[in-house]
Amino acid sequence: xxxxxxxxxxxxxxxxxxxxxxxxxxxxxxxxxxxxxxxxxxxxxxxxxxxxxxxxxxxxxxxxxxxxxxxxxxxxxxxxxxxxxxxxxxxxxxxxxxxxxxxxxxxxxxxxxxxxxxxxxxxxxxxxxxxxxxxxxxxxxxxxxxxxxxxxxxxxxxxxxxxxxxxxxxxxxxxxxxxxxxxxxxxxxxxxxxxxxxxxxxxxxxxxxxxxxxxxxxxxxxxxxxxxxxxxxxxxxxxxxxxxxxxxxxxxxxxxxxxxxxxxxxxxxxxxxxxxxxxxxxxxxxxxxxxxxxxxxxxxxxxxxxxxxxxxxxxxxxxxxxxxxxxxxxxxxxxxxxxxxxxxxxxxxxxxxxxxxxxxxxxxxxxxxxxxxxxxxxxxxxxxxxxxxxxxxxxxxxxxxxxxxxxxxxxxxxxxxxxxxxxxxxxxxxxxxxxxxxxxxxxxxxxxxxxxxxxxxxxxxxxxxxxxx
Amino acid sequence: xxxxxxxxxxxxxxxxxxxxxxxxxxxxxxxxxx
Numbered sequence: 356x357x358x359x360x361x362x363x364x365x366x367x368x369x370x371x372x373x374x375x376x377x378x379x380x381x382x383x384x385x386x387x388x389x390x391x392x393x394x395x396x397x398x399x400x401x402x403x404x405x406x407x408x409x410x411x412x413x414x415x416x417x418x419x420x421x422x423x424x425x426x427x428x429x430x431x432x433x434x435x436x437x438x439x440x441x442x443x444x445x446x447x448x449x450x451x452x453x454x455x456x457x458x459x460x461x462x463x464x465x466x467x468x469x470x471x472x473x474x475x476x477x478x479x480x481x482x483x484x485x486x487x488x489x490x491x492x493x494x495x496x497x498x499x500x501x502x503x504x505x506x507x508x509x510x511x512x513x514x515x516x517x518x519x520x521x522x523x524x525x526x527x528x529x530x531x532x533x534x535x536x537x538x539x540x541x542x543x544x545x546x547x548x549x550x551x552x553x554x555x556x557x558x559x560x561x562x563x564x565x566x567x568x569x570x571x572x573x574x575x576x577x578x579x580x581x582x583x584x585x586x587x588x589x590x591x592x593x594x595x596x597x598x599x600x601x602x603x604x605x606x607x608x609x610x611x612x613x614x615x616x617x618x619x620x621x622x623x624x625x626x627x628x629x630x631x632x633x634x635x636x637x638x639x640x641x642x643x644x645x646x647x648x649x650x651x652x653x654x655x656x657x658x659x660x661x662x663x664x665x666x667x668x669x670x671x672x673x674x675x676x677x678x679x680x681x682x683x684x685x686x687x688x689x690x691x692x693x694x695x696x697x698x699x700x701x702x703x704x705x706x707x708x709x710x711x712x713x714x715x716x717x718x719x720x721x722x723x724x725x726x727x728x729x730x731x732x733x734x735x736x737x738x739x740x741x742x743x744x745x746x747x748x749x750x751x752x753x754x755x756x757x758x759x760x761x762x763x764x765x766x767x768x769x770x771x772x773x774x775x776x777x778x779x780x781x782x783x784x785x786x787x788x789x790x791x792x793x794x795x796x797x798x799x800x801x802x803x804x805x806x807x808x809x810x811x812x813x814x815x816x817x818x819x820x821x822x823x824x
Numbered sequence: 825x826x827x828x829x830x831x832x833x834x835x836x837x838x839x840x841x842x843x844x845x846x847x848x849x850x851x852x853x854x855x856x857x858x
Contacts, residue, residue: 667845708845
């Protein structure tokens with residue numbers, strides 16, 4: 356059987372390995388060849404760990420020869436955002452500040468993925484320290500959208516989105532402080548899952564803002580994300596936020612369907628938002644009808660304090676100043692201009708603003724908890740608009756307006772996933788987003804899968820013949 | 825743009841949100857540490 360690995364999702368690669376139609380070494384070499392061919396245009400990788408990947412693949416094949424398969428990630432080639440540590444491999448954070456930094460220990464999630472038998476192809480591009488702007492040149496380009504290389508994939512997990520969407524890995528991990536998994540996933544027709552805060556350890560991951568940072572999967576299908584989440588979820592003594600991590604089986608309930616589920620549509624804040632692109636709105640409303648036809652009950656719901664979410668999110672980003680202040684004082688010129696000034700701004704929030712934000716964060720949380728006591732999950736459009744051209748990115752905002760679709764769920768730490776829900780007339784991906792109860796990531800994935808299995812958006816692939824400079 | 829100009833532009837963009845934050849009167853139950 357001739358497999359086109361670049362078109363497969365993670366499950367396709369995993370199944371082919373399990374059936375022995377493909378070896379891990381063959382799969383790994385094919386991805387490395389694809390990276391060599393396409394990444395000079397797409398720029399999704401900062402570091403390609405070819406030798407390490409081939410050695411891991413060979414070991415995975417040897418285990419399979421002996422009849423030992425660790426699980427669905429055994430021998431599957433994946434890649435990591437370049438703020439997740441891999442021992443002995445350069446970790447730049449997408450910044451000249453760390454251009455030569457080589458960690459000596461694996462991040463918790465890296466260890467978990469290695470234990471699951473995954474093969475690590477390399478480290479993926481990102482916006483500088485997960486808070487900079489998209490760039491196409493310089494030492495750390497942030498990646499081009501494979502659906503239209505004149506457009507950015509959004510960020511900050513830009514390389515993770517590009518590599519997974521372009522078939523330059525079978526799946527990727529990103530991180531999300533205000534939408535950095537879900538935004539890029541939405542722009543590239545991927546499933547992007549920000550897990551519940553405290554479900555996945557951040558030890559060995561460069562921080563941006565401790566109380567908002569999450570690590571999670573970016574993949575071509577819901578099953579793929581469920582399998583990656585299963586591998587990386589769980590308590591870690593080196594990240595106290597995971598002290599009460601409650602791990603579910605994320606695959607077992609995936610095919611539970613939508614029948615009987617109660618879904619709340621955040622209509623006023625999201626669907627009726629004047630800044631929402633008409634095509635995204637139409638696609639989302641169509642997707643909600645699909646879920647209704649699949650047996651879910653949908654009702655419009657509201658949380659008035661969501662209007663405060665961005666005013667609350669911004670002062671909490673002063674955690675980023677605390678992390679970067681010393682380096683910024685010593686070597687400000689090594690930071691990119693966009694990031695440097697954003698961090699300066701986080702130094703200007705007052706203590707009163709930060710404490711006020713914490714109090715109002717609790718209020719938003721109470722309102723959303725009340726909604727989630729009546730419905731099983733919340734649904735709304737996954738983004739404000741399709742992918743922007745590089746030159747259209749605003750240069751002066753603290754955060755893009757589109758962040759209203761993602762940042763509130765970082766504040767509350769609730770599980771949130773985007774799933775592909777169509778394409779614009781220009782052929783650009785659009786998505787819906789699903790938010791669930793704390794530590795009920797399985798319900799979010801179930802709703803996403805209930806939609807995915809009766810649609811075919813996730814099976815579409817970008818046209819590689821258009822990947823030209 | 826110079827850093828100071830960029831920072832000033834970002835500060836201006838932040839001000840409406842800051843006003844919104846400061847205008848929101850916290851209630852006693854708006855205390856995450858309770």
